[in-house]
Each structure stands twice: as C-alpha cells, then as structure tokens.
Amino acid sequence: MTMMPLEKREITNSRLVYGCMGLGGEWNGDQLTKEDYITAQKAVEAALENNITMFDHADIYKHGRSETVFGRLLKEDPGLREKIVLQSKCGIRFSEGEVPNRYDFSEKHILSSVDGILERLETDYLDILLLHRPDPLMEPEEVASAFSKLRESGKVKHFGVSNMNAAQIKLLQAYCDEPLIVNQLEMSLNRLDWVEHGVLVNQKEGASVNFSDGIIEHCRLENIQLQAWAPLAYGLYSGRDSKNPTEAIMATKKAVNELAEKKGTSAEAIVLGWLMRHPAKVQPVIGTVNPGRIKNCAEAVKQAEIMTREEWYTLYTASRGKKMP
Ligand SMILES: NC(=O)c1ccc[n+]([C@@H]2O[C@H](COP(=O)([O-])OP(=O)(O)OC[C@H]3O[C@@H](n4cnc5c(N)ncnc54)[C@H](OP(=O)(O)O)[C@@H]3O)[C@@H](O)[C@H]2O)c1
Numbered sequence: 001m002t003m004m005p006l007e008k009r010e011i012t013n014s015r016l017v018y019g020c021m022g023l024g025g026e027w028n029g030d031q032l033t034k035e036d037y038i039t040a041q042k043a044v045e046a047a048l049e050n051n052i053t054m055f056d057h058a059d060i061y062k063h064g065r066s067e068t069v070f071g072r073l074l075k076e077d078p079g080l081r082e083k084i085v086l087q088s089k090c091g092i093r094f095s096e097g098e099v100p101n102r103y104d105f106s107e108k109h110i111l112s113s114v115d116g117i118l119e120r121l122e123t124d125y126l127d128i129l130l131l132h133r134p135d136p137l138m139e140p141e142e143v144a145s146a147f148s149k150l151r152e153s154g155k156v157k158h159f160g161v162s163n164m165n166a167a168q169i170k171l172l173q174a175y176c177d178e179p180l181i182v183n184q185l186e187m188s189l190n191r192l193d194w195v196e197h198g199v200l201v202n203q204k205e206g207a208s209v210n211f212s213d214g215i216i217e218h219c220r221l222e223n224i225q226l227q228a229w230a231p232l233a234y235g236l237y238s239g240r241d242s243k244n245p246t247e248a249i250m251a252t253k254k255a256v257n258e259l260a261e262k263k264g265t266s267a268e269a270i271v272l273g274w275l276m277r278h279p280a281k282v283q284p285v286i287g288t289v290n291p292g293r294i295k296n297c298a299e300a301v302k303q304a305e306i307m308t309r310e311e312w313y314t315l316y317t318a319s320r321g322k323k324m325p
Contacts, residue, residue: 024065050298165212190233231284248321266296273303
C-alpha cells in the first residue's frame with residue numbers, strides 16, 4: 001500500500017472541516033455588507049473555539065465574496081493564517097453573456113484562478129487546492145503542469161479533487177508528480193449511495209445506485225482523504241422542516257433525535273457521528289453559519305468514537321427505509 005508522507009497525513013487530520021460557502025451573504029448579492037462580515041466573524045470564531053481549524057472554500061462561492069470576507073478576517077488577525085489549514089477549489093466557471101456555465105481545467109484557468117483566490121483570501125499560499133467538478137475536456141498533462149508550477153512557486157502546498165470517480169483520479173494521478181490527497185463528495189445520512197454501493201453488490205436493486213464504482217475503496221487504499229459535502233443534509237434530521245417528509249425521513253429524524261437524547265448530545269452530532277463512524281474516516285465539511293449549530297457539530301467527534309455498530313445500523317436502516325438485503 002502507498003504510504004502517505006507525514007506532512008500529508010498531518011494536513012488532513014482535522015476530523016471536521018468548516019465549509020465557507022455560507023459566508024459572504026446572498027448568492028445574488030453584489031457586495032459584502034457589514035452584516036455579512038459579522039456573520040462570518042461569528043461563524044469562524046465558533047469554529048476555532050470548537051477546535052475546527054480547517055476551512056473549505058471555492059472561488060465561485062458567492063462569486064468570490066466568501067473568500068473576500070474570510071480574507072478580511074485573516075488580515076485582522078495576522079497570527080491566524082499559520083494556525084489553520086486553508087483549502088479552496090477552482091475549475092467551475094459561471095456563464096458570461098452567451099457562454100454557458102462550464103468547467104475549465106486548462107492550465108491558464110487553473111493558474112489565474114489561484115491568483116484570484118490568494119488575492120481574495122489575502123494570503124500567499126493555499127494548503128490544498130481542489131479541482132471542483134470533473135471537466136470532460138481535461139488534458140491531464142495541462143493540470144499536471146499547472147500543479148507543478150503552483151507547487152514550485154509556493155502558491156499551493158497540496159492538491160486534490162472533488163466529485164471525481166476512481167478512474168478519473170487514477171488518470172489524473174498518472175500524470176501528476178504531486179499526490180492527490182483529497183476527494184470531496186456528497187455523502188450523508190440522507191445521501192446514502194456511498195454505503196449502498198457496497199451493500200448492494202450482486203443485488204438487483206443495486207442497479208439503481210448512482211455512485212462511482214470503488215471510489216471509497218480507492219481513496220482508502222491510496223490514502224486520499226474523503227471529505228463529505230452537505231453532511232448535515234441541510235438540517236433535515238436536526239431541526240429543519242422537510243417539504244416532502246417521506247416515512248424514511250420521519251423514521252430517521254426520530255431515530256437521530258432519540259439517540260441524541262439518550263447520549264445527551266445534539267442531533268447534528270449524531271448525524272455527523274454516523275458519517276465519521278465509518279472506517280474510511282470521512283471528514284464532514286459543515287456548512288452552517290449558526291454558532292450554536294457549529295458547537296453542536298463539534299460534539300460529533302466524540303459521538304463517532306462511541307457509536308456502536310447497532311446504533312449505526314439503526315440509523316442506516318431507518319434512512320434506507322427497508323431492512324438489509
Ligand atoms: N465540492 C462540492 O461540490 C460542494 C458542493 C456543496 C457544498 N460544498 C462544501 O460543503 C459545505 C457544506 O455544504 P452545505 O452547506 O451545502 O450543506 P450542509 O452542511 O449539509 O448544510 C448547511 C445548510 O443547512 C442549513 N441548516 C442546517 N441545520 C439547519 C436547521 N436545523 N434548520 C435550518 N437550516 C439548517 C444551514 O443553515 P444555517 O447556516 O442557518 O445553519 C446551511 O444553509 C459548504 O460550505 C462547502 O464548503 C462542496
């Protein structure tokens with residue numbers, strides 16, 4: 001098995017990541033307001049107070065304003081940058097005039113995106129850069145060249161991907177000298193395909209599972225850190241009302257809240273603890289800006305450690321809405 005260099009292991013050893021997509025105001029806003037700044041300040045403070053020291057961005061979040069507001073916080077606290085792990089993503093481009101939304105892994109676009117990210121974040125380097133969504137026109141040689149230049153210039157220390165399958169990662173890795181150390185995917189108690197894919201091997205109903213073949217196993221074997229986006233399922237089991245509550249959603253909500261009460265913890269901690277209890281050591285990327293919810297999420301580290309197999313399967317079968325095959 002490939003051994004991960006020490007530096008790489010350290011960089012992803014935070015059990016929770018704070019997802020910054022909620023910072024920077026509304027998607028359709030045009031500039032940062034004082035209120036956006038205060039929201040960001042309180043959210044980042046809550047994350048740090050609860051030992052969450054890794055932050056996930058993307059150049060597109062709020063059209064750059066998530067990074068801009070975070071950059072202001074970094075500027076005001078010069079010691080902070082060295083204490084945190086800063087990750088951002090590039091590769092998605094919004095529509096411009098007649099040109100539609102698209103993905104762009106060209107060397108030119110990757111290099112210019114990183115310059116924009118660093119400027120907005122008011123920092124000299126990113127700890128990790130992810131490619132946001134697979135670009136069908138990807139030329140791996142171009143990505144490899146961009147990564148080498150970024151690494152050599154000190155602008156980016158490590159590289160990874162998001163929403164990629166095992167074959168795409170293998171193709172890209174074959175060209176890159178830099179190891180790909182992260183893959184960020186949607187995984188949660190509501191988005192179960194990452195578990196169902198393995199459970200339903202050789203079962204007819206497995207045909208309906210929409211998840212990349214062998215991606216969890218590939219990442220585990222290659223020491224690629226799996227990160228889960230939308231891990232709270234937008235609060236579906238921890239307080240937000242569902243517009244379309246199915247029996248499975250209601251049963252899962254009940255199971256989550258009963259377990260939270262029994263353990264004296266929050267519903268968020270159970271929802272995230274369920275993800276983190278999996279031996280793949282998934283890192284949830286939490287997107288709430290609410291300081292109370294951030295604190296609740298932090299309790300998941302302990303809940304993941306103490307969750308029994310029976311509790312894990314109780315939550316899983318409630319969410320899949322039927323018994324195991
Ligand atoms: N790689 C990718 O393609 C990709 C895609 C999407 C997201 N991401 C990353 O993943 C992070 C998390 O994703 P996410 O924010 O979409 O999902 P999430 O963490 O599952 O959910 C957070 C959202 O749910 C709301 N929420 C949570 N609990 C709630 C409750 N009890 N009542 C009402 N609302 C509640 C939050 O609102 P409040 O803020 O008001 O709590 C927030 O809007 C993002 O910040 C981003 O960094 C990556």
